[in-house]
Amino acid sequence: IPTYQLMQQMRKSLLGKGVQILDRIQITELSHDENSPGWGALGFNIRNGEMVKMEARAVVLAAGGCSYRGPFFGQDVVSGEGLEMACRAGASLAYMEYGNHFNVSLKAFDTYGQSKFMAHGGKYINRNQEPFLETSGEGNRASGHIAVRRMVEEVERGRGPIYLDLRNFTEQDLVSKLMPNLDLLLHSSSLDFYGTPNEAIPGLTGTSNASGAGVLIDKNSRTSVPGLFAAGDNASKGVVTGACVGLSGISLAWANVTGYLAGKNAAEYASITERSPVINSTRGNGDGIYQPMSIKGTFHPREIIWRLSAIMGNAYVNIIKSEERLKRASHQCQQLKELLYHDTAVSSYHDLMVWYEAKSALFTANLTLEASRFRQETRGAHYREDFPEKNTSLEGRVLVASQANGQPELSYHHLSG
Ligand SMILES: Cc1cc2nc3c(=O)[nH]c(=O)nc-3n(C[C@H](O)[C@H](O)[C@H](O)COP(=O)(O)OP(=O)(O)OC[C@H]3O[C@@H](n4cnc5c(N)ncnc54)[C@H](O)[C@@H]3O)c2cc1C
The missing domain is CATH 1.20.58.100 (Fumarate reductase/succinate dehydrogenase flavoprotein-like, C-terminal domain)
Structure with a gap:
């Protein structure tokens, strides 16, 4: 089913369980005192400006990644607030150098689902009608980032622009089933989507989607600060994908698994933690x-x-x-x-x-x-x-960023647990 229906269903189910949902709230700050177990969150209603203060025994950060409100379908809602709040609250971030995820879209309008096209006969071709991903070793199934890098190299060699060629794409029914929004767009456009190669361009999605960058979590979705958990695009997928950016299909699985773990473990943490008063904002009364x-x-x-x-x-x-x-x-x-x-x-x-x-x-x-x-x-x-070479002395070491003294600090770590 389309994700919006999934969200409607989840909302209904949560409300049925008595969960309070606050809409249109932007959280701007988390506060936490090392000597007290509780958390505070501060924000405002983006329509009427009303200030919102919350207290919690545990917090799950699921505010997505940072796509710089880039020009790519569905990527214009996340700007890294969860990353900044976590870091300022003392949590470590990891794989930030891999916050460089680019997707590929048609130049004419935002088009997603490239991996599905590539898996079923689609190709990227250059201006000479030559497919060029074959040389990547992974062929048409190259990860998104490799595909984008090859595109850049083709353009550098004077063989741009790049086209998405779906003349041999075999699964048109799959598009209407799996990507109904795209299907609607295609029907309302005059573009010959399947019959003619159409110009394609990379679209920045930053640390969101299939990037490695995010808040460092352990196998229980715990961050490095007690009581703070992170999930989905807010959390560093690098701990499972390593240096590979653009692995298609990984992100929703990651969001499901880390979301489940974060929720379960945050609830357990909260059940054994004393309630503490709302912690004052670092900005006085807020x-x-x-x-x-x-x-x-x-x-x-x-x-x-x-x-x-x-x-x-x-x-x-x-x-x-x-x-x-x-x-x-x-x-x-x-x-x-x-x-x-x-x-x-x-x-x-x-x-x-x-x-x-x-x-x-x-x-x-x-x-x-x-x-x-x-x-x-x-x-x-x-x-x-x-x-251009790999430094073998860095094998198995992860670059971790923290903000212990107000300024971001970077260092390599061996991860465990
Ligand atoms: C077009 C498109 C196609 C995709 N296709 C696939 C696919 O086929 N397979 C796959 O695995 N993945 C896919 N992805 C990636 C996948 O959708 C994301 O990785 C996943 O949605 C991340 O979920 P999330 O809940 O962690 O974050 P998000 O879905 O980004 O949700 C974060 C939420 O936090 C809110 N938020 C942010 N900051 C604040 C704040 N300060 N205060 C309050 N709220 C805040 C945002 O408004 C948003 O609602 C696709 C993504 C796009 C855009």
């Missing part, structure tokens, strides 16, 4: 969350995200990496941060929501770029043009 509305600037916060998306969506920053370009991108992010804090105009609660999204997207971008600079080797989807 009014500080509205502070961005007093910045008297000119940029809409959405413009900051667009600019950031262009930086992170640059193939020469996030696919084919080099110290020089990563450093430059980092500097550009710093400039955007200055704009966000000093030259934005936030005139509604909806804008305020976008402001916080821009803030977290910048946080995520910074960690992704710094982790990419730190890993001075090439491994899987982390391709450093200036360090």
Whole structure:
């Protein structure tokens, strides 16, 4: 069944069990005191601005990844707030250098489900009508990231643009069954989807979807901070996928398994933890969350995200990496941060929501770029043009980011458990 129906069913079932669901709330901050077991969460209603404070004995973070509100179907809702909140609450993040997931879409309109097309006779071809994935070793079933890197290389060699060729695709019925939204789009467009090769482009999805980056969890979905659990795209899939980005189909399975584990273990944790009073926000009584509305600037916060998306969506920053370009991108992010804090105009609660999204997207971008600079080797989807070889001394070691002293710190770890 389509996922929206699944969500409706889950909602009904939760309400039936007496679970309270708060809609239209953006959580901006988690608070936690090392000496007390409880958690606090602070946020606001994005329609009427009403402040929301919650207390909890355990928290499950399931706020997705960060796609920089990129130009790809369904990826315009996640901006890394869960990653930033976890890190600021003391949890570790991992595989941030693998926060470079790109999907492929038709240039004409957002088209998803590429892996299904490739598995049943679809091909990417270059301007000379040549399929080029065969040389990747994995052929047409290459992971998304490998496919995108090959596309970039084809374009570099003057053989772009790239086309999706479905003339030999055999499972048209599958599209209407598995991807009803896409099917509707196809029917309402004048595009000859199956009969003619159509131009295809990579679309940045960042740390969301089949990327490795996220909050480091153990096999019980626990983060490194007691009482804080993470699941789905919010949690680092790298612990199972390693350096491979773009493994199709892994993400929903990961969300199901880690969601189940996080829920079960958070409930157990809560049942043996004393209730503690609401912890004060780091912003006094919480009014500080509205502070961005007093910045008297000119940029809409959405413009900051667009600019950031262009930086992170640059193939020469996030696919084919080099110290020089990563450093430059980092500097550009710093400039955007200055704009966000000093030259934005936030005139509604909806804008305020976008402001916080821009803030977290910048946080995520910074960690992704710094982790990419730190890993001075090439491994899987982390391709450093200036360090093209694998560093064997890093075998089995994971790059972990934490923010123990206010500033992100990076170091390699051997993981266990
Ligand atoms: C077009 C498309 C096709 C896909 N196809 C497949 C597929 O075939 N197979 C597969 O395995 N995976 C697929 N994926 C990936 C898969 O959908 C995701 O990995 C999965 O949905 C992640 O689930 P999640 O619950 O962790 O996060 P999300 O679904 O991203 O949900 C996160 C939620 O948190 C909310 N949120 C974020 N920040 C805040 C905040 N500060 N306060 C309150 N709420 C917040 C967001 O609004 C969102 O509702 C696809 C993704 C897309 C976009």
